[in-house]
Amino acid sequence: MRRSTLGRVWPGATAVVLFLAFVFPVYWMFSTAFKANKDIVSEDPVWFPTSPTFEHFQRAVQADGFWTLVRNSFTVTLVAVALSLVIALLASFAVARMRFKGRKSFILVMMMAQMAPWEVMALAYYIIVRDAEMLNSLVPLIAIYTVMVLPFTVLTLRGYVAAVPKELEESAMVDGCTRAQAFIKVIFPLLAPGLMATSLFGFITVWNEFPYVLILNKDASAQTLPVWLTGFRTAFGDDWGATMAASSLFAVPILILFVILQRKAVGGLTSGAVKG
Amino acid sequence: MSAQIEEATAGGPASRTGKGTAPPPPRRGPGRLAQGTPYLLILPAAAVTVLLLGWTLLKNGLLSFQNLGPRQLIQHLTEWTGTDNYAEQLGSSEFWGVTGRSVVFTLANVVLIMALGCFIGLLLARLGTALRLLLSLGLVLAWAMPVVAATTVFQWLFDQRFGVVNYVLDALGWHSMAGYSWTSGQFSTFFVITVLIVWQSVPFVAINLYAATTTIPKELYEAASLDGAGSWKQFTSVTFPFLKPFFLATTFLEVIWIFKSFTQVFAINEGGPDRLTETLPVYAFQEGFGSQHFGMGAAVSILTIVILLALTAYYLRLVLKQEEDEL
Numbered sequence: 033m034r035r036s037t038l039g040r041v042w043p044g045a046t047a048v049v050l051f052l053a054f055v056f057p058v059y060w061m062f063s064t065a066f067k068a069n070k071d072i073v074s075e076d077p078v079w080f081p082t083s084p085t086f087e088h089f090q091r092a093v094q095a096d097g098f099w100t101l102v103r104n105s106f107t108v109t110l111v112a113v114a115l116s117l118v119i120a121l122l123a124s125f126a127v128a129r130m131r132f133k134g135r136k137s138f139i140l141v142m143m144m145a146q147m148a149p150w151e152v153m154a155l156a157y158y159i160i161v162r163d164a165e166m167l168n169s170l171v172p173l174i175a176i177y178t179v180m181v182l183p184f185t186v187l188t189l190r191g192y193v194a195a196v197p198k199e200l201e202e203s204a205m206v207d208g209c210t211r212a213q214a215f216i217k218v219i220f221p222l223l224a225p226g227l228m229a230t231s232l233f234g235f236i237t238v239w240n241e242f243p244y245v246l247i248l249n250k251d252a253s254a255q256t257l258p259v260w261l262t263g264f265r266t267a268f269g270d271d272w273g274a275t276m277a278a279s280s281l282f283a284v285p286i287l288i289l290f291v292i293l294q295r296k297a298v299g300g301l302t303s304g305a306v307k308g
Numbered sequence: 309m310s311a312q313i314e315e316a317t318a319g320g321p322a323s324r325t326g327k328g329t330a331p332p333p334p335r336r337g338p339g340r341l342a343q344g345t346p347y348l349l350i351l352p353a354a355a356v357t358v359l360l361l362g363w364t365l366l367k368n369g370l371l372s373f374q375n376l377g378p379r380q381l382i383q384h385l386t387e388w389t390g391t392d393n394y395a396e397q398l399g400s401s402e403f404w405g406v407t408g409r410s411v412v413f414t415l416a417n418v419v420l421i422m423a424l425g426c427f428i429g430l431l432l433a434r435l436g437t438a439l440r441l442l443l444s445l446g447l448v449l450a451w452a453m454p455v456v457a458a459t460t461v462f463q464w465l466f467d468q469r470f471g472v473v474n475y476v477l478d479a480l481g482w483h484s485m486a487g488y489s490w491t492s493g494q495f496s497t498f499f500v501i502t503v504l505i506v507w508q509s510v511p512f513v514a515i516n517l518y519a520a521t522t523t524i525p526k527e528l529y530e531a532a533s534l535d536g537a538g539s540w541k542q543f544t545s546v547t548f549p550f551l552k553p554f555f556l557a558t559t560f561l562e563v564i565w566i567f568k569s570f571t572q573v574f575a576i577n578e579g580g581p582d583r584l585t586e587t588l589p590v591y592a593f594q595e596g597f598g599s600q601h602f603g604m605g606a607a608v609s610i611l612t613i614v615i616l617l618a619l620t621a622y623y624l625r626l627v628l629k630q631e632e633d634e635l
Contacts, residue, residue, distance in 0.1 A: 043434045047443045050428060054446035057507065058453055060472065061461045077472050119352045126349035138350055140631060145361055147624075149616055151570040151589045152609035155596040156368035159376075163384075179360040186353055240454045242571045247597065258456040262575045265460065272464050279457040290452035 061283070064276040065089065072273050088277035095267075095278075097252055098260075105239065105256040108170055112177035113234040116185045117227060119178070124189035125215065129198075139187075146183035150176075154243045161248055168251035176244055181234035188233075192226030193219065232293045236286055257282050371606035378600045393607035403591075403608070407615065410587040413498065414567045414619075420506050421562055425513025426555070430547075432518035444515065451511035459575040462504045466490045491577045494584035501576050501585070505566060513558055520554045521547065560623035567616050588612040 063081050064072055065088055071078040092098065127135060161172045196219050204214040242258040249255050261282055264275050372394070374380075375387040397403040428447070432440055453461075466473050468489045477485035490496045528546045537545060570589040573579065579586035579594060586594060592612055596605015617624070 043431055044436075044439055046431060047435055047439045050431075051443050051446040054443075054450040054507065054511070057458065057461050057465060058449045060465060061457065064464065073470050077470075077475050119356065122349040123353035126346040130346040130349075132343075132346040135346070136632070138354065140628060141354075141357065143627065143631065145357055147564055147620075148361055148365075149564075149568040149589075149613055151568045152592050152612045153364050153368055155592065155602060155605045155609060156371055157364045159371060159602060160364065160367055162381075175356075176360055176364075179356050182353060182357060236452075236454070240456055240571070242456060242575070243593070247593075258454075258571075261456050261460060265463065270467075272467070272470070275460055276464060279460045283452075283454050283457040286454050287449065287452050291448065 058283075058287075061276050061279050064272060065280045067273065069273055088273035089281070091271070091274045092264075092278040092281060095260075095264075095274075100253055101255060101257050101260050104170060104254065105258075108173050108177060108256055109235055109238040112174050112238050113181065113231050115174070115178045116182045116234055117189075117231055120182055120185035120189050120230075121223075121227075123186050124193050125219075127186070128190040128193035129201075139190075142183040142186050145179075146187065148183075150180055151243050154247045157244065158247050168249050168254040170254060172248060173244060173256075177238045177241060180241070181237050185230050185234060188230045189223070189226060192223055192230075195226075196222045228293055232289055235289065239286060368606050368609055371603055372610045374603040374606075376602040376606075381600075381602065389603065393604050394611070397604070397607055397611060403611075406586055406588055406591045407611075410567060411615075411619075413502075413587055414563060417502055417505050417509075417566045418559060418562045420502065421509045421513055421566075422555075422559055424506065425510045425558075426517055428510060428514035429517025429521065432514065433521045447511035447514055450507055451515075453508065455508065455571050456575065458504060458508055459572055462500060463576065466500050492581055494581065497577045497581065497585045501572055504572055504576070505569065509562060509565070513562070516558065517551065517554065520551055524550045556623065556626070560620050563623075564616065564620055567619065568612075588615070 063079075066084040066086075067078060067081040068083055068085050068087075071081065071083075123138075126132070127139060157172075157176060158167075161167055164172075166172050200218050200222075201211075201214045204218045205211065209217065240258060241256075242262070245256050245259050249259075252260075261278055264278050265271075373388055373390060375389040375392070379385070380387055428443070432443060435443065465471055468474070468487060468491075471490075473490075474485050474488050477488075488496075490500050524547065528550070529542060532542045532546050567587075568589055569587075570593070573585065573587050573590050574593070577585060579590045583594065588608065589612060592605050592608040594605075595608050596602050
């Protein structure tokens with residue numbers, strides 16, 4: 033009997049401990065961001081902010097060029113994700129619904145491209161962009177980010193397109209639609225969840241991207257939030273309150289999107305990344 | 309939360325493609341225009357990939373055979389040096405030191421992630437609904453945390469003076485850890501980076517592994533227990549074989565992701581102290597940008613790609629073969 037009680041208790045206890053371990057860093061980020069300075073730099077940590085303050089957020093937001101960085105980050109992310117979705121939608125439709133010579137090679141290229149070690153190629157891209165005299169511009173960033181998330185987007189969307197029953201499309205065509213009309217009227221609405229899930233991961237990748245901005249855009253007016261955030265600590269001394277407020281502001285859009293879209297997104301990720 | 313996951317892991321929208329397209333379309337009389345349609349549709353994707361990925365890769369290769377310092381860069385000179393850059397790197401003990409370090413770092417992280425991820429995944433399968441949702445929520449939050457934000461948070465957690473980690477270690481009786489500087493030593497810096505990476509990577513493995521276990525047919529367990537298999541025997545004869553392909557794929561994906569990770573390693577301590585925590589991607593960056601020796605950096609990055617390919621060759625062959633069969 034004793035064994036079964038133990039057997040029932042330990043998974044639950046372990047689960048609670050693990051939950052705390054995984055949540056704590058996130059909790060600590062937000063709680064530090066709201067704590068008064070004397071509670072942050074105290075010999076004994078203050079576990080719960082008792083007198084929450086917005087002062088750190090104000091300082092982070094008032095930092096030089098903050099709104100430019102926010103605008104840059106959103107521009108780069110939204111444009112790159114939108115471009116890759118449009119390009120990928122066309123390709124995934126061809127790959128999922130049509131037979132043609134070279135289809136297999138195209139998929140294989142996309143699979144290889146998905147694993148491309150972008151991090152180590154930043155240097156070569158820097159030289160290319162420099163030779164084109166386009167450093168400190170958002171355009172080369174958008175271009176490279178679009179290609180970065182494209183393979184994943186194509187491979188994931190082809191699954192969603194293939195999952196739409198062919199009969200729906202065919203019956204629309206019997207009813208007199210052209211193939212393009214059938215696509216827009218029948219398949220596209222059914223693809224909406226797939227598109228959202230796919231774009232979430234594109235969004236996260238681009239929003240987080242660090243090495244390329246770091247290398248290409250030395251000019252503060254053309255940087256994005258990740259570069260600013262990694263330099264924030266140095267710029268503000270050891271102002272942990274402001275640093276955590278800045279991190280919170282950076283994390284919130286992703287956390288919200290992720291929690292909303294997680295269910296579908298996980299499915300999308302598995303199908304794209306882990307082929308059963 | 310599992311409906312989508314189950315479906316995806318069971319075969320996944322992607323792997324259904326095979327079935328969806330297997331028979332040649334019965335449509336009759338495709339005109340010349342229709343025959344060209346698929347090529348028009350894939351053209352943009354193929355073009356941008358070749359243009360940006362292909363060209364960058366090619367440029368990387370070309371640069372690695374050049375001597376490109378600040379002078380050549382400013383005057384737009386192209387100085388070919390043959391295989392000098394490679395000879396210098398392959399002959400330097402520093403390069404091999406960094407390579408060894410990167411491999412050990414990658415393996416340590418992957419082993420920890422897979423062990424912990426599988427443990428948590430199997431734990432999720434055993435929990436009741438309420439606790440499962442709770443643990444999943446924690447995992448999802450850690451997973452969703454943007455890398456850059458997570459990096460600054462971990463710097464704060466491990467801060468020398470006011471970091472909560474040092475406080476807790478001190479309070480638990482390990483008094484020498486009060487005021488311990490994590491970023492001053494090679495091992496301790498790697499320790500922080502590893503905790504960060506493991507914390508961020510485990511949720512992907514755990515949640516997907518859990519999703520995969522939900523697709524194991526219950527009949528298999530019933531049959532096994534009729535045959536008198538205990539819970540360990542059930543694990544080795546049913547659970548593990550069923551999850552093996554998933555396990556393999558995830559392990560290699562993690563190898564790829566961690567071997568090429570730049571942001572965490574760079575942002576925690578910029579490869580310091582004394583360049584002792586540089587892994588290959590950071591080393592390539594420092595050789596190229598830090599020392600303004602772009603040709604050399606390019607050679608290191610090509611070598612990094614080659615090593616990565618070697619590490620994952622087995623998996624890549626498997627994936628390509630599987631795709632060949634499936635398409």
